[in-house]
Amino acid sequence: MKNLFKNIIFFLIYSSLLISSDLQIKSDVSLIPVLESGRIKPLESFARNQLILFHGKDYISKKHSYNGEKIEAIDWLINLLMNPNEGLNQNIFFISNWSNSPEVEISLGLDGRESHRYSFFEVIEGFRENQILLDGLKSKPQSEYTNVEKQIVDLYNKVVLFDQLAHSFKCITPEIEIRNVDVIKSLNLKGPTKVSYSFFVNNISLFSPLMAELLEISPENWNDKQKELNKIAMELQNLSQYDYATSLKVVPADSSGSEWLSPWQVMDINSVTAKQAQLIFQLEQFINQYTQMEYNDNQISNYYNILKTFDEEINYSNLNREIYNNKINFFSKSLILYILAFIFLGISWMYKKSIFRKISIVSILFGFILHVVGIIYRMIIMQRPPVSTLYESIIFVGFVLVLIALIYELVKKDSFGLFVAIVGGAILHFVGLKYAADGDTLGMLVAVLNSNFWLSIHVTTITFGYGVSLVSGLMGHVYLFRAFWFGKKDKQLKSIYDNIYGLTLIALFFTLFGTILGGIWADQSWGRFWGWDPKENGALLIVMWHLLVLHLRITGLAKPLDFAFYASLVNIIVVLAWFGVNLLSVGLHSYGFTDNVALNLFVFIAFELIFCTALYVKVKYFTSK
Template structure:
């Protein structure tokens, strides 16, 4: 009881410190607003997304430079910027087509690639005419590289950095770049001129390395921005987003989950009670950081937690952790910690592999852009996914327990009762999530049900869980078979969640997935073999023993 109170105090203190620091920080150059990909974001996010595009990562680790500094250096010292090895080329064919040597780090500078690219303009034009489905990997990467080179070139004279808010402060209007004013000769309006001036002042000061002048320019910049009565620009939100970018909250929560897993492992060897409590504490800390990260994203984007595949992974793991924490609270034997730390870590890793298209905080197509339905249907169905995964996990553990300690029927029974309870929770959320999805479809497309792959995927989970529950209640399935069924339910969840995007048909196919298929097949075959093995092992063993 005492430990619990300390947990809560500690977390409260930690969270309030986090928010306190992020709001007090001064206006930095990273916070300058830019409009890109449909929304206003801090320069930091803009630069990180560019680096992700060119370099494959959000920051240049080995050159010890952050994304914003890289971008500003490129503008101020274009000659040096063009020599910085910034383009990541993973395909040796592309490298040789550019007359370059194959470096082991795959990184090339603009000056290195530009000659090779300009000698292949005809080839690139032909690739551009092709439909994406018939482009080879070489085609795709060469095209991507040439597009990136064009973007890079425009960056160096700020042609595609939309820093200047529109003259009429309208949310849907397109912002302008400093270059627009030079070339088109449009006279800037009053606030546009003020922003241009502060920007010029900042760049000049930066060029001269004049720290006090830099501070002055930035405070000018902030004053101009705060003076605008414009919903799209909110200085505090910009600061929050920059802070979130550098804080890498989900990496931190992952670290706590892994730590929690190591300590629970330790508790199986020495001092079980103490280490289990410490491990639980770490799990809860990780859980709160995780939740805070989701909360921040919701605040910045002004929409419910799940709208992209990446966000769904992060949110599902949050639900999984929530249930695991509750499970541990009721069982107090480490089972919940095990489920939470392992499941949470795996899902974090899956999430990171989707980060390139989801962590960039992109905008949504019209049909999805409905906060009401995102909040109800998508959140419900994602909670259902999370609960189903927990049930699947506990199903595995039941089968393992059945092998390790089959005589301890009291423990087996208690695990089974938890499993059945979680399955009911999962069924509740997947069923209502699916029905709510049908109602959303009825509201926006005019039909409740259309046998679309995404709908069928969700339906499969519901049917499978209905089958398991009815088979158990009607006596067809005994507890081990039920546990096997729920363990295999993971496969159906994975198929409904990631698999349907591979089919590329129907109204729901806004997914995008190369290379996911292979991982999915691996996962499915592994699960089938592993679960069937666990299920049949005790039977075979007893048969051999009787012989």
């Protein structure tokens, strides 16, 4: 056991060093800062978010890749930017079947293949052939969309975004071939080569006289030089049609009040500074050499040296931490350890071997450490408490649940706390992974909510209350199941009953205090209390349920079995307050609305009601011992 604690201490020290150290700036394209949704993030994170949006995963498997090898998100994005036509032909769009219905694919005339993945050209052709369908949806109020229609519109928006993304670097990739000796000499080139759209923007003083000369000569009198110039002009015109592709913001603002720019926006030399133009030139050299595997440290250093001269403050240590956080994926590894802990705990119960229980404890402890480290990483990256979005609240409530249950186990050493920690932690990780699959989980807050003080006080308190409430509810499940399996006179029931009571009191304190603080925050931010926001009504339901259960116990109206049954149902109240109010799609807290949450919510409620009621009725009315 001493060795176990030594290993845990070593792991914590190692993790803290990773978090606190000023990580070295990587000489890698992954670190290129990008502005997306109001947040500066590394290009690697941007690539992951986009690939998840289009493909449903943050990588392309061997089965679906163009070269038969697994492709990471950053490699996919760079290849798409440098070779758009290849990327547009890749089966990247995943069309999920809501309720196993292939209606979206049928509506667009797609072949309904097993993988449900299609290329840009296949999807866009489907929309072209069904333009009437799309026009009809555009004229229809969004509130009247069916689930299939929502998916069709969502797919169309993804196609538009993908098209923009694919052509974002079209102006800085070598697209125009120059072979005529006279043109080469006039443009000060060393020999036949390919140049980019930006080359002509940056060398407009050399190119303009050539075009003026061309316009003075009738086409039938053009020589080889003029024919080449005409070809260049036509190619430039063709390239200019992609100037709408401005979604990839990689050029920082260079003055107060200015905005980040995309490469295409930098092509407007009248609206950019010399520093921004210089940066995009270095980026062009950097990207081209990177894809050709010919880049060197000097080229990379030049790019980052220019970046550092901008007024915009970019925290490269945090960008590195975000890349590291993406690659390690703390919560997925924590989930694996929770599952292992559950397996070994089950084996220990079947074979009565203490060694398996110890292995289960080690697994849950290391899983919990990864859980904590993952939360700390998010706090450092975002510079705020990790409870601001639905995804973050799931992860944090999972942390609270496991923490409280492990403390219970440390005191009681009866494996009940261990069981609750494992099951509750694993379930919430599974739910969290579902929301993580929606894209960026490190989103920015609206300004009025971006208050570290109130986030730390109100949201942390209320989510802590959620976590303790779930522990008390799960302990109620343990009581009911044990009474069902071992009978009403089982010696462990008294201890479990007392602890459910204590946990309910703690949960009441945090949920009541958190709800009151929420009203104070609203009054200070908007000049009024919630008045009432649906989310606060949901939180109040939890408080009222705890009060009801406690009053039933204190007045003697609820015996231990009844009290455990009512306590077990608090899970339903918590989930309704946590997820259910988002189905209303109104209020300041409606941040988590998804089409499938209603079905999942109803399934959960039905299961809980049937499971808990069945155990309660069986024990109360059909168990004599």
